[in-house]
Amino acid sequence: MLEIRNLHASINGKEILKGINLTVNDGEVHALMGQNGAGKSTLSNIIVGHPAYEVTTGEILFNGKDVLAMSPEERAHEGIFLSFQQPVEIPGVSMVNFMRAAVNAKRKYQGQEPMTAGDFLKLMREKRKLVELDSKLANRGVNEGFSGGEKKRNEIFQMAMLEPTFSILDETDSGLDVDALRIVAEGFNLLRTEKTSALVITHYQRLLDYLKPDIVHVLIDGRIVKTGTPELALEIENRGFDWIREEAGL
Amino acid sequence: MGESIVRDNEYVREVAQKQYAYGFTTEVETDIIDKGLNEDVVRLISQKKGEPEWLLEFRLKAYRHWLTMTEPAWAHLRMPKIDYQSISYYADPTARKKGDEKKEIDPELMKTFDKLGIPLEERLALSGMAVDAVMDSVSVKTTFREKLSEKGIIFCSISEAVREYPDLVRRYLGSVVNYRDNYFAALNSAVFSDGSFVYIPKGVRCPMELSTYFRINARETGQFERTLIVADDDAYVSYLEGCTAPMRDENQLHAAIVEIVVMDRAEVKYSTVQNWYPGDSEGKGGVLNLVTKRGLLKGENSRLSWTQVETGSAITWKYPSCVLMGDGSQAEFYSVAVTNNFQQADTGTKMIHLGKNTKSTIISKGISAGRSENSYRGLVKVGKQADNARNYTSCDSLLLGSTCGAHTFPYMDVQNPTAVVEHEATTSKISEDQLFYCRQRGIPTEDAVGLIVNGYAKDVINKLPMEFAVEAQKLLGVSLEGTVG
C-alpha cells in the first residue's frame, strides 16, 4: 500500500529525515516510536504534503502512485488521512459545512454525485456515535473551543466520515485520559478492515495495547534504526531508547 | 480606608516638597550669542564652529525652507507658543579661555557632570562605557576616544567629525532625515550645534557602550543636537542617551535630530532615558522636547532597536522610526512613557516596510498620572514590494487617577497581500485586586503602585543595558510619586 524509499527531508534548510525506508502492506498496522525531535511528525507531515517541509531525495508510492507529485487534497482523496497531533481551530467554519465540503470533494474525485443534505446529516449522526462525540460539538466551528480529548475524538470521527485506506495517528494518545484513550482506540479498531492500514506514532505502550500493531519501528535521528515485533514496544517501555541507540552505534 | 487616605495625603505633601534632582545650574562663563534667528545667525553658528562651505549651504537651505513651513498641529498636545526670536541659538560653556585650544576643561564643568553621575575622567568612568558629554551647544569631552580608535571606531562630537571625517559626515548627514522632513527637523538642520558622531567599521563589534549625555544649562537657549550613527556591514554598537536640564520657569526648547544608518547584517541598539526637566507641579517651565529620530535599515538582514524611557519634559513630541529597506531587516521599538502633573507626551514610532521579509515589533507602555496627557501615535506601513512583512504592535495604557488622559492613535497602511500586521491595545487602571494583595502582604500602597508599574513596564526596561535599567526603574518610581490618593 505505502512504500517509502530513501526519503530525505528538511525544514528551513535543516535536514530532519536522513533516508527513511518503510513498506506498509494492506491490512497492517505499524507503530513508529522515537523520542522528541527524532522526526516522527516530520515523516507524517511529509506523507500528507505539508508545504513547510522539503523532500530533498527519495520517493513515496501509494498503491503504486507517486505521492510526492500530488497536492495535499489529492492525497486525501486517494485515501491518506492524518490525525493531527495538534488539530488547528477554525473558528466560524462549522463542522457540518466543513465535513460536507470534505465528503463531497472526495465523492467528486471518485466521480460520484454530491450527497443530499439528508443523507449527509444521517451519516454524521451515525459516525458521531462511534467516538461518542457530543452533537453540540458538531454545531460549533471546527475544533473551536474543543478540549484536548474532544479534538482527538473529532479527528477519529472525521476518519470515520472519510473512510481512508491509510491512516496516520500522530500522537493521538497525547493529552488523553484513560477513558478518552479507550474511546478513541475502540473507534479506530471499529474502522479497521483487511484493506486498511495505519501508521501509529507514539511514545507509549498504552495506545499500542489497544491497537495491537503488527510491526514496530524505532526512529532515531531521522533514520529507522530498528524494526521488530510488538514485543519491541514493550521492551522500549521498560528500557527506554538508549540501548537501541548504543546497539545502532549512535 | 480612611487611614490610608491620611497616609497617602502625607505622602503627597512630602513628595511635593521633593525637587527634581537634577535641577541645579552651573555657574560657568558661557559664550552666548544674541537672541533671535536669521540668516546671519545661521552664518555665525557655522563660522564659530569653523565649518566648511558645504555645511553652511546645507544650513542655509534648511533655514530658507523652514521659513516656508508651519508648526505641526496634528499631535494631541497643547503646545505653548514658541517665540523663535527670543531664544539664543548658540551657547558655549567651554569658551572661558579663548584661543587656548580648549584643552583644559573648566573644573566647574567637570563638577557638573560628576554631580550628574557622569565622571569625565576615564579612570572614574563606569566600566565599559564611553561618554560624549554635551552641554548646551558644545561637546565638553568625549572619553575613551583613543581606545576605540584602535579598532577603527570613530566616536567624537559631530563638530570634530565635520573637521576630521568630512567625507563620512557629508555622505550621511541628512540622508535619513531630510531637512524638509518636518518643521523641527528643518530648524535643527539650520542651527544644530553639537551632538555625537559614531562610525563602526565593517565587521567590528564595538567593545563598550557608547553614550552621549546632554545637559541644558544656559538660560533662554535652545539645544539643537545632532547625532549621526553609521554601522557598516556586520558591525554592532549599543548606544545610550541621557539628558537633564535645570529647573527654570520658562520653557526650554530642545529640537534634536538623530540619524542612524545600518548596513548589511549590522546591528544598532539605541537606548534613551529621557529625564529633561518636566516643569513644576503647576505646569510651569519644563523642556519642550521636539525630536526627530530615524534609522535607515539599509542593508540586508540589518537590525535596529529603539528603547526609550520617557519620564521628563513638559512636552514630548517624538517618534523614533525605522525604514526597513534591506531585505530581511528587523526593527524594534520599546517605549515606556510616563507623564505626571501637567506633562504632555505624544510619542510612538513609524515602521516603514519596504524590503522583503522584513519584521518589526512595537511594544509601548503609557502611564499617565496627575493632569497629564499621554498619547501613543504610530504608523505601520507596508509598501507594495515588501512581501512577507510582519508587524506586531502592542500598546497598553495605564491610568493613575481620573484627571489625566491616555490615548492611542495607531495608523496602519498595508499595500501588500502577504503582509501580516497585528495591533492590540488596552487601557486600564491598576487592578484593585493586585493592590489589595500587595497591601495584605504589608506593602504600602505607594510601594505597591511602584512595584506594579515597574512590573508593567518590565518588558521595556529589560531591553535597556544594565546600568540604565536600574536608573530607569528608580526614575519610574520618582516620576510617579504622589500619584495615588
Added chain:
Amino acid sequence: MNALREKAYVDFQRQGFPTRKVEEYRYTDMEEVFAPDYGVNLQRVQFPVNPHDIFKCSVPNLSTSLYFMVNDLFHNSVMPKTQLPEGVVVGSLCQQALEHPELLQPYYGRLAKTEADSVTALNTMLAQDGLFIYIPKNVVVDKTIQVVNILRSDVDLMANRRVLIVLEQGAQAKVLFCDHAMDERSFLATQVCEVFVGENAHLELYDLEATHLQSRRVTNTYVRQQSYSTLNMCTITMHNGLTRNTLEVDLAGQYAETHVNGCVVADKQQHVDNNTLIRHSVPNCQSNELYKYVLDDSSVGAFAGKVLVVADAQKTVSNEVNANLCASPDARMYTQPMLEIYADDVKCSHGSTVGQLNEQALFYMRQRGISEAEARLLLKFAFVGEVIDSIKLETLRDRLHYLMEKRFRGELSHCEGCKVHN
C-alpha cells in the same frame, strides 16, 4: 427644515469640501467625490416608477413593512398595507414636518451639527425630503421596517436624503435600509441620518448597500442613546463604487449599550471608508465594535474608529476590533483604531489586524480533501460570518450568509432576485 438651511450654507461656505488633509477624511478625498457635475432634482420631477413593480426583495420569509425612497423622494403612493401600531409614524420627512411639527422639532438637526462637518452642512442645505420614523413611548413594533433606497435617473444625479428616527422611552423597532442603484448612471447620494434612542428603548438598525461601481455614497449617521437603551447596528457594503460612512454614537445615558458592526466585501475599484466615533459621555456604558473587510483586486478599504471616554465616564467597557483580509497585490487597507480616554476606571481595548487566511487551517482542510480554492472560500465566509452572526433578525442573517457565499463565489452581482437590477 428650512430654518437650518441658511446656517448650513454659511457653515458649508466656511468649511468647503474636506480634503485628505482633514484628519477625519484622510482616506477619502471629498473634494474629488463631489467634483463631477451631477444633476440635482430641484424641480421635484416625479420619476414615473412603481417600485413594487421593479423591486422584489429576495430575503425569503422576511415579512416587513416595506417603504421606498426613490432618489431623495419618499414614495407615498406605495405605502404598505400593513397597519402599524397606533401613533407610529413612517413617512415623508417633508410631509410629516407639516403635519406633525411637534414631533420633529425637538429632534431635527439636533445631532447633525452643520458647523462640525461640511457634508452634513451640504446635506442640511440641499435636502428636500427624506424619511421620518417615530415610535411613541412604550410601543413595540414587531415587524421590521424596511426602507429601500432606489437610485433611478436618466442623467447623472446627486440625491440628498435626510433621515430622522426617534424611539421614545421604552419603544422598540427594527429598521432595515437597502441601497440599490437602478440605472447605469453615475450617482452621488448623501444621507444624513439622526437617530434618537430613548430611555430603555431598543433599536436594531441594519444597512445593506448593494449598488454599483458608478455609485458614490456619503452617509453621516448620528445616534444618541439614553439610559438602559440598546442599539444593535450592522452596516454591510457588498457592492458599491465609493462609500464613505461616518457614524457617531453618543452614549448619553448610563447603562446604555451599543453594538456597532460592519462588514465590507470589495473588489474591482471599490472604495469603502468607515469612520466611527463612539463617545462614552456618562459612566457605566458598554460599547462593542467589530468591522471586517475582505479586499480583492485594486479595491481600497479604510477604517478609522475612535472610542472617546470623557472624564468621569467611569466603569466604561469598550472593545473595538477591526480585522482585514487583503487578497490581491493591488488592494490597500488603511486602519486606524483609536482610543482617547480621560477616565481611569475603564476597560478599553482595541485590536486590528491585516493579514491572510490561516495557513494551518488551510492545510488542515486540504488534508481532509477540500480543494485549496474551496478551503479559502470557506475561511472567507467564516471571516465575515462573525459580523453577520451579530444580526439578530434571523431571516436576514441567513439570507446574508447565503448572499455572501454567492458574492465570494463571484456568482452574484447584486441582491439576487431583486428586480431593481434587471
